Amino acid sequence: MSATAEKPGRRIPEVPFWAQIIAGLVLGVLLGWIARNQDVTWLVTTLQKIGDIFIGLLKLAVAPLVFFAILVSITNLRKVNNAARLASRTLLWFMATSLIAVAIGLAIGLLTNPGSGTGLTAKDGAKPDHAGSWLDFLTGIVPTDVVTPFTELNVLQIVFMAAVAGIAALQLGDKAKPILTLSESVLALLQKALWWVIRLAPLGTVGLIGNAIATYGWDLIGKYATFTADVYIGCALVLFGVYPLLVATVAKASPLQFFKGAWPAIQLGFVSRSSVGTMPLTQKVTERLGVPKEYASFAVPFGATTKMDGCAAIYPAIASIFVAQIFDIQLGFGDYLLIAFVSVVGSAATAGLTGATVMLTLTLSTLGLPMEGVGLLLAIDPILDMMRTATNVAGQALIPVLVAAREKILDRDAFDHASASPIDAQDEPVEAAPVPAAA
Secondary structure, eight states, X not given: OOHHHHOGGXXXXXXXXXXXXHHHHHHHHHHHHHHHHTTOXXXXXXXXXXXXXXXXXXXXXXXXXXXXXXXXXXXXXXXXXXXXXXXXXXXXXXXXXXXXXXXXXXXXXXXXXXXXXXXOOGGGOOOOSSOOOHHHHHHTSSOSSSSHHHHTTOHHHHHHHHHHHHHHHHHHGGGGHHHHHHHHHHHHHHHHHHHHHHTTHHHHHHHHHHHHHHHHHHHHHHHTHHHHHHHHHHHHHIIXXXXXXXXXXXXXXXXXXXXXXXXXXXXXHHHHOOHHHHHHHHHHHHHHTTOOHHHHHHHHHHHHHHOOHIIIIIHHHHHHHHHHHHTTXXXXXXXHHHHHHHHHHSGGGGTTSSOOHHHHHHHHHHHTOOTHHHHHHHTTHHHHHHHHHHHHHHHHHHHHHHHHHHTTOOOHHHHHTOOOOOGGGGOSOGGGSOOOOXX
């Protein structure tokens, strides 16, 4: 080896992943501004294609990833003591934090009146092609065949089939071992492939942010200024207020340390706008925060498809008030209770994909509000979805930490030493990560 190669000082320093994301954000805003103000059509098209390809690559892995992650996570519970208790407490914490989030959303909406003074009218809206309802939600859980949910990316039906397969595998015992071994191998393969997509996040950021600025500009944001601010403030209160308070009081741990460990997943959620696409990284950071692998491999996939404080609690609460004010409809105390109910029970309808349209239509239909309200919000949705998904992902990492701490299976030493390392340091599949065993 040459003397030059032996000198570590000559190496090009590695750029941290968070710095790459920020650089992508800045470059995306700049290129989007240039494309819009200079009317550079080819640049708008290029930014759109880059963003679409990145989201398309994430969605490509969603169906098989959800299926095998849920299946394996359920079977992994056999390795954990008090599995039923862990699962029930996880669900209870999901519901409790959703109630807190929806209460914050309702309070902000009632204080700020986001639909007043926008200049928008009922004529500006349009009915969506399909509106969600409770009947659709309940009957749509069970698929009519095993192929359509994967081709049409119906995550709720995929979760149902995976749960049935996982429970059946537990009942079969040793006879199911070959299937479980294959499922674990396929899951590791999918996670490895998804890591490669995640490494493209800075480039995807350029396309997604750039296209949003080039397409919508600042004028559109101005019309929805109060509504946009409400959603961001509501998510920020939950993300940087409620969650740290729960870490400090329930887990008896440092909120700053939690954010330090969870930040790589939170920032990827902000960029990708997909809880499921971020799931492998969310599971990785959750394990690095000291949550046992066997429990984390259940709680995180479960949360990635059902735990949606941003999309299913804060957003529909504020959006319902916004739509009601645009259409001059008065909401009463009973309506606010219905919003809270839908947020807690119907959050699985969001299914961890980009956007929260299904959840919004479900809420509006429950309240009897016009479906044209959905059309009013579609244009601004990509900008809102970034903050919503970041909040979702943070909650999906938070709940396993809280439950593990309460059950005294949290590795405190691992939590205290978790770091926001560059993405390259997490390039191995989640299953390979060394974590403490459950007590």
